[in-house]
Amino acid sequence: MQQTLKNTTLNDEDIKFLKRQLKKGYLTWIIFSLFSIVFPGVCIYMIITNEEISDKATPILAVIIIFGFWIYITIKAIIDTTKEQQNLLLQKKVEGNIIVLEKEIITTKGHEANDTDSYEITIYSEIEEKHKNISVKKKYYEKIQIGDMLWIEYYLDSNYIKTLIFEQQDIKSKYFTN
CATH class of the missing domain: 2.40.50.660 (OB fold (Dihydrolipoamide Acetyltransferase, E2P))
Structure with missing residues (x-):
């Protein structure tokens, strides 16, 4: 052969399949988004309220740098998933x-x-x-x-x-x- x-x-079945795939992507990135917002906030709060840490700027800066990169990747992925949604019918x-x-x-x-x-x-x-x-x-x-x-x-x-x-x-x- x-x-x-x-x-x-x-056809309609293909569109439903593609929408299911996109929903999986959205769910994943929503969870990452929540983690990217909540966890750094908690870390910064713990640094600020910890009496034993005298130099608070360095740990806060480290948290911002590490999670800044994480947030950048998450936002980029959300934008890519949104573009896929917009181009769904053009597949x-x-x-x-x-x-x-x-x-x-x-x-x-x-x-x-x-x-x-x-x-x-x-x-x-x-x-x-x-x-x-x-x-x-x-x-x-x-x-x-x-x-x-x-x-x-x-x-x-x-x-x-x-x-x-x-x-x-x-x-x-x-x-x-x-």
Whole structure:
């Protein structure tokens, strides 16, 4: 069987899927926002009210610098999520058969024995004219071989994978890496 990818239009199910993905992003960033506001405030309050600290400016400055960076990242992510929301209906969906070109296990070194493995397969998107890596769970990684055919549905602008099917089995945990 040959690789066949094509652009298709969004239907109601696609729009609902994209909205669910965006809601997950909003919830995460709202929690980070609350943490970014409340925790530094509590730290500064504790520094000010602690009688044992004579030089209060240095710890307060350290809290402001550390959480200033944290707040910057949070605000940037919220802006990106908002842009995704605005461009929701302009998304382009790609669907079709793809061939697995390569398999790779990527190990991220952690502290002591806490290394993490990521199981990735590589495909080629004719529409985007580039290779893309997809991270999948170990049980699917072991079943999929180089040259196998997969069915995929994904969105170009947001890089969400809606469907990834191998041998009539929907692969639940999947996302693009790069």
